[in-house]
């Protein structure tokens with residue numbers, strides 16, 4: 326199967342007072358929560374598994390590039406960046422819905438989840454060939470490089 330055939334998930338949130346930081350803009354912790362949620366839902370859709378069979382192991386490369394104000398609608402889009410034996414990494418982009426304005430990505434990042442049974446990783450059975458499209462390939466290679474870096478760090 327090709328990664329572009331896997332489901333993409335979009336979620337949106339109205340940014341309310343409870344979601345703000347001390348600057349009066351969207352709190353980074355709330356953004357992280359929403360990013361992980363979309364990552365989880367996208368991974369579940371790709372693997373067609375039960376919620377209890379998936380656990381988050383890494384939230385990485387999360388960049389905050391532009392603030393989001395109270396009352397704005399934040400849209401988050403998740404797609405599969407990399408598929409391993411028991412892991413899957415989802416790339417999420419978030420932007421404010423501003424009709425008739427160019428889309429500005431305010432935050433993006435990766436969420437890695439592992440397919441588990443009885444608390445141990447088990448193969449999820451999804452096999453994907455590394456993508457050829459430049460954008461998708463860049464995401465795939467980024468995850469592979471990070472994995473290699475993590476392995477080197479842990480010896």
Ligand SMILES: CC(C)(COP(=O)(O)OP(=O)(O)OC[C@H]1O[C@@H](n2cnc3c(N)ncnc32)[C@H](O)[C@@H]1OP(=O)(O)O)[C@@H](O)C(=O)NCCC(=O)NCCS
Nearest residue numbers: 380381382383408409410411412413437439441444445446
């Ligand atoms: C998920 C968990 C059971 C996996 O442990 P394990 O059975 O020993 O599995 P392994 O360490 O062999 O890793 C399994 C896969 O996950 C990947 N993985 C594990 N930890 C990772 C991390 N921190 N970052 C990226 N990938 C990771 C491995 O590379 C491997 O990928 P692959 O099968 O696709 O090659 C264990 O790490 C765990 O329980 N973590 C806590 C999860 C949790 O509580 N999440 C909630 C966060 S609040």
